[in-house]
Amino acid sequence: MEPKEYLKRYQTSNREIKALMDQRKQLWEMMTEFSVSAPKSPIKDDTPGSMRDMISSKITDMDQRIKSRIEALQTIKYEIEDTISHLPDRQREVLRLKYINGLTWEQIAIELNYSYRNVLYLHRKALQCIQKSA
Numbered sequence: 001m002e003p004k005e006y007l008k009r010y011q012t013s014n015r016e017i018k019a020l021m022d023q024r025k026q027l028w029e030m031m032t033e034f035s036v037s038a039p040k041s042p043i044k045d046d047t048p049g050s051m052r053d054m055i056s057s058k059i060t061d062m063d064q065r066i067k068s069r070i071e072a073l074q075t076i077k078y079e080i081e082d083t084i085s086h087l088p089d090r091q092r093e094v095l096r097l098k099y100i101n102g103l104t105w106e107q108i109a110i111e112l113n114y115s116y117r118n119v120l121y122l123h124r125k126a127l128q129c130i131q132k133s134a
Contacts, residue, residue, distance in 0.1 A: 003130040007099040010080055013073045014102070017066060024062040031055040083130060091126035094119055 031052055080099060084092045090112075097103045097111060109119045 003127045003134070006083070006130075007080060007095060010073065010076050010100055011102055013069065013076055017069045017073060020062060020066050020069060024059060024066065027055055027059050027062060031059065084126070086133070087126050087129055091122050091129065094122045095126050098123065 077100060081096075084095045087095065093112060094108060097108045098105075103111065105116060105119055105123075108114075109116045112119070114122070
């Protein structure tokens with residue numbers, strides 16, 4: 001795996017978790033809307049197989065998936081931090097801000113008070129160092 005792909009795994013995984021959380025939120029909203037708007041019927045809403053139970057079960061499943069992905073995300077973060085910990089400070093900082101914090105090149109330049117070109121140079125050098133050590 002190329003260094004850039006390896007480092008991008010954190011942001012990719014983070015986006016997947018956010019998408020799962022959005023899906024969970026939509027399920028929760030469906031469940032609460034169904035509870036509020038469902039007409040009163042002689043059958044209790046909490047009977048097995050009710051729409052509310054089905055949605056609640058999906059939310060529970062979604063919670064487990066999110067928890068699992070968050071644990072994997074933390075593992076990825078620790079792996080990346082370990083990989084970049086051996087780099088010179090400036091290179092390590094650029095990679096951390098880019099691949100863990102998700103900043104743009106412009107934001108990194110402002111944050112570190114470097115020129116845009118210097119940030120790109122440090123990034124390239126850091127990737128080369130990772131490639132050599134792999």
